[in-house]
Amino acid sequence: MKLNEETGKENPFRVPDDYFSTLSDRTMAAIRETENLRNDGDQPSELPAGEPGDKGHRKPGIVASLKPFLALAAAILGFAILAAALVRLINVDRPGLLPGTGNSLYADLAAEEIDTYIIEDELNITETVIPEMTEENIASEAIIDYLMTEDIDLNEIYELL
Amino acid sequence: MSQFTEDDIRKALASDTDKAFRMIIDLYGRKLYWHIRRLVITHYDADDALQNTFLNAWKKIGSFRSESSLLTWLWSIATNEALNLIRKRGRENTVSLDDVEGILSSSAEGSTWFDGDAATVKLQNAILKLPDKQRAVFNMKYFEEMSYEEMSAATGTSVGALKASYHHAVKKIEQFLDGD
Secondary structure (H helix, E strand, O other), X not given: XXXXXOOOOOOOEOOOOOOOOOHHHHHHHHHHHHHHHHHHHOOOOOOOOOOOOOOOOOOOXXXXXXXXXXXXXXXXXXXXXXXXXXXHHHHHHOHHHOOOOHXXXXXXXXXXXXXXXXXXXXHOOOOOOOOOOOOOOOOHHHHHHHHHHOOOOHHXXXXXX | OOOOOHHHHHHHHHHXXXXXXXXXXXXXXXXXXXXXXXXXXXXXXXXXXXXXXXXXHHHHHHHOOOOOOHHHXXXXXXXXXXXXXXXXXXXXXXXXXXXXXXXXXXXXXXXXXXXOOHHHHHHHHHHHOOOHHHHHHHHHHXXXXXXXXXXXXXXXXXXXXXXXXXHHHHHHHHHXXXXX
């Protein structure tokens, strides 16, 4: 089949009514809208348009768009370093809380206690034996002192005797 | 019908850009629309691409060289916009859109703005089988009856390459039409 002979050049496409008669108005309105949006988003530039360094109509680069996140990350890192330094400063006189020194100190104390028990065992040190209280080894003065403190009537004692 | 010429527009561009641009739209809007529409098929896509064509032209009007043709300059912008839209639609659709009915059924407008008979639909389907750039070349020559020199200025391709491209396109379309 040869083109043009059977196919022709008929245009099968249609457009809405008044599409072309309103085209220039709609297009100019779209251009104005885009211009306004662009002007609203622009930063004032002291350099003339087109000069090197003029960023008036350029898209921001990757570094520029990541700037807020980089600043936030730097602030968090700085805060963490300051906090770590502060904790070290506060706990410098509290060895138990300082990492690396606390465990060895407790270990030393425990060792000292164990050593004491071992020495006591080796020397056969026992508790002091308290002598049994008998009538013979209780001094008369002690008895009198006891009775005086307990507020016992002497007459009762005499009667008992 | 517009009563002014490209020379009138050039003179207006020097004094009143708004007025000159309205004249551009009035003089070339229809022609550019049909060029885009044959490439993208649906009216909504054609309208999108045409609006973008004029927006880009507005931004670049300061760099337009007065010695070159305004129409071929606009033609190259419109062709690029249409081909970009086709590539975008190709990425968005998971099914192959190489026939008119498929494109229309996948669009919101359906076949509202299309009423071709069987032979016309068959020709459009054959054209859609061509690679994008070859389709643009075929449409410019066959439907819009542009000269190879105008096409060369609009596409940045040599006249010889355009002639070869059009010749291959015609052969492919005739083979497709004979095949059914």
